Amino acid sequence: MLNLLRNLDRRLIFLIMGLAVAIPVLMRFEPPSEVTMMDQNVFDAVQDLPDGSRVLLSFDFDPGSQGELLPMAMSFTRHLAEKKHKIYFMCLWPLGEPFIEDAMKLLQEEYPHLKYGTDYVSFGYKPGGEAVIKNIIVDWKQLFITDSRKQDLKEIPMTMKLKSAKSMDLLISISAGDPGTKQWIQYAATPAKLPMVSGCTGVQAPLFYPYIPDPLSGLLAAIKGAAGYEKIMSEHYPDLKTPAFVKSRFSSTAAQQRMGPQFVAHLLMVALILLGNVIFFIDRSQGNA
Amino acid sequence: MSQHDTTHAPKATGGGLIGWIVGLLVLVVGMVVAGFVLDAGQVWVVPETQSYVALGGTADAPERWVASASEAGQAAAAAGTVVVASSWETVTELPAGAADRPAAAVMSWNRTIGVWLAAILTLCIMSFLIGDNPFYKTAEALVVGASAAYWMVYSFYTGIVDKLLVNLWPGLVRSWTTPGLADDYHWHWIYIIPLILSIMLVCRLLPSGGWIARWPLAFIIGATAGFRLLAHLESDFLLQIKGTITSLWAVNAADTFAFWPSVSAIVILLSVLACLVYFFFSMEHTGLVGKTARGGILVLMVTFGAAFGLTVMGRITLLTERFDFLFKDWLHLL
Numbered sequence: 183m184l185n186l187l188r189n190l191d192r193r194l195i196f197l198i199m200g201l202a203v204a205i206p207v208l209m210r211f212e213p214p215s216e217v218t219m220m221d222q223n224v225f226d227a228v229q230d231l232p233d234g235s236r237v238l239l240s241f242d243f244d245p246g247s248q249g250e251l252l253p254m255a256m257s258f259t260r261h262l263a264e265k266k267h268k269i270y271f272m273c274l275w276p277l278g279e280p281f282i283e284d285a286m287k288l289l290q291e292e293y294p295h296l297k298y299g300t301d302y303v304s305f306g307y308k309p310g311g312e313a314v315i316k317n318i319i320v321d322w323k324q325l326f327i328t329d330s331r332k333q334d335l336k337e338i339p340m341t342m343k344l345k346s347a348k349s350m351d352l353l354i355s356i357s358a359g360d361p362g363t364k365q366w367i368q369y370a371a372t373p374a375k376l377p378m379v380s381g382c383t384g385v386q387a388p389l390f391y392p393y394i395p396d397p398l399s400g401l402l403a404a405i406k407g408a409a410g411y412e413k414i415m416s417e418h419y420p421d422l423k424t425p426a427f428v429k430s431r432f433s434s435t436a437a438q439q440r441m442g443p444q445f446v447a448h449l450l451m452v453a454l455i456l457l458g459n460v461i462f463f464i465d466r467s468q469g470n471a
Numbered sequence: 472m473s474q475h476d477t478t479h480a481p482k483a484t485g486g487g488l489i490g491w492i493v494g495l496l497v498l499v500v501g502m503v504v505a506g507f508v509l510d511a512g513q514v515w516v517v518p519e520t521q522s523y524v525a526l527g528g529t530a531d532a533p534e535r536w537v538a539s540a541s542e543a544g545q546a547a548a549a550a551g552t553v554v555v556a557s558s559w560e561t562v563t564e565l566p567a568g569a570a571d572r573p574a575a576a577v578m579s580w581n582r583t584i585g586v587w588l589a590a591i592l593t594l595c596i597m598s599f600l601i602g603d604n605p606f607y608k609t610a611e612a613l614v615v616g617a618s619a620a621y622w623m624v625y626s627f628y629t630g631i632v633d634k635l636l637v638n639l640w641p642g643l644v645r646s647w648t649t650p651g652l653a654d655d656y657h658w659h660w661i662y663i664i665p666l667i668l669s670i671m672l673v674c675r676l677l678p679s680g681g682w683i684a685r686w687p688l689a690f691i692i693g694a695t696a697g698f699r700l701l702a703h704l705e706s707d708f709l710l711q712i713k714g715t716i717t718s719l720w721a722v723n724a725a726d727t728f729a730f731w732p733s734v735s736a737i738v739i740l741l742s743v744l745a746c747l748v749y750f751f752f753s754m755e756h757t758g759l760v761g762k763t764a765r766g767g768i769l770v771l772m773v774t775f776g777a778a779f780g781l782t783v784m785g786r787i788t789l790l791t792e793r794f795d796f797l798f799k800d801w802l803h804l805l
């Protein structure tokens with residue numbers, strides 16, 4: 183038995199891990215979860231703004247990270263829409279733009295009273311990373327001549343009087359790497375003293391904790407943070423628990439649904455690590471290690 | 472690229488080849504069954520025609536567009552004052568596997584083929600877990616090729632057209648890609664400099680003019696270094712020191728002492744100091760210094776463990792998202 187475990191085919195472990203994730207997905211298993219103070223801080227940063235505030239929402243990720251970040255991107259979009267904030271979409275990653283289109287489609291379907299140009303606007307992608315941020319902090323229209331639909335900014339109500347990113351009441355960066363949250367902190371939130379919250383991948387989260395609470399008011403770390411945010415959202419806006427929102431293309435509980443596979447897969451990981459250590463110590467006691 | 476830089480799929484011989492063929496056959500049969508029994512991957516949409524008419528102005532420069540079905544549109548049509556009309560089709564995608572489809576719903580072949588392709592490519596990539604194989608290689612090559620092409624086209628329009636050409640030849644860009652560009656938008660001479668630097672950078676491709684590219688490269692390196700230095704100094708150095716040492720005595724909203732935030736602040740300060748001592752190699756790590764350095768290692772290990780845990784969480788989420796796609800959008804099991 184010990185020999186079998188010692189020489190376990192790694193493909194068998196892949197198969198077990200696959201089942202540990204697939205079965206909870208099929209069963210729609212959702213373990214109970216707690217909201218953290220960090221999730222609450224992010225929610226409060228959006229909630230405490232007066233209705234109609236200006237919020238810059240930057241989608242700095244691509245399809246490779248959509249599993250972790252798209253649920254929180256859609257939650258932010260819904261929250262901003264519920265609060266009637268003015269949403270300024272943009273992205274520092276070229277493949278972030280299709281997600282902005284998805285978010286605007288969500289606004290059209292779920293909040294049809296909100297109109298493009300008066301309630302939300304998209305600037306799409308601009309290459310340059312940190313240089314883009316540095317530019318829009320000084321003079322927005324020096325860099326963005328038109329919106330992503332190629333309309334003159336002077337013709338759009340939301341951008342007519344927009345001078346720079348300093349006029350934003352809140353920055354939100356949803357980030358999968360560089361350029362992303364780090365650059366928004368360095369070139370916008372810190373020098374311009376702008377309030378900022380962020381959502382990021384699990385890989386990035388440890389890098390951003392040192393920026394809390396200044397200049398980051400809060401951070402949604404990976405899918406767990408997104409699930410917490412969704413939970414707070416559904417407590418404040420019970421409509422989000424209705425089937426229309428839950429079963430929509432961008433489910434209002436997408437992140438919470440993904441916590442079930444996390445739970446089972448983590449249990450499996452812990453079991454495998456323990457098993458590996460037990461085998462190691464047995465081998466060492468027998469003088470094989 | 473040398474021979475050593477490439478990875479090759481192991482030759483499938485004997486049992487391996489038979490295994491792959493059997494696996495492939497099972498997969499194909501499974502897909503055919505799934506296609507017929509579960510309507511796998513079928514995407515249904517409701518098409519809708521959008522019709523607008525222009526009122527006032529000329530056909531080239533209409534003053535106002537209104538929906539044909541609106542009162543103003545119908546009145547203009549009856550009065551024969553429509554300057555120009557335009558219509559196009561939009562579609563609303565129905566949820567995957569929706570049982571009660573409206574009568575106007577039609578199957579979208581484009582989207583259905585897209586879902587099938589995405590599902591097959593997902594399975595091809597996952598097959599790497601069994602071992603390197605031609606299906607994985609094909610999917611990998613497709614990803615690399617499609618990404619490169621996407622980047623190239625996107626960078627051309629967002630970088631060269633939207634940033635450079637629009638500031639040098641706004642009239643050309645207005646008539647080509649950006650009709651909404653303001654008529655009073657004029658060219659900016661300063662953009663001649665980036666144009667020259669760009670051309671110099673391309674000289675790197677010349678057999679004997681490579682040295683010309685060093686000038687713009689020097690500019691890029693110098694500018695970027697200066698650009699980043701200040702930002703790092705402020706947010707990653709000064710602000711971090713401030714955050715570490717100024718909040719040891721934490722207070723809550725009522726301006727009274729907050730115990731746990733203060734403990735947290737003290738732990739952070741001690742951890743930072745211990746880590747700094749570990750990286751201080753001018754003194755031998757013995758005695759108090761050695762013990763503190765060991766504490767620093769402990770803090771680093773906890774940090775790496777937390778980072779690893781979060782990374783695992785991220786990777787599992789990626790797998791969850793793919794299963795979600797396969798079960799919901801492709802197989803309609805959810």
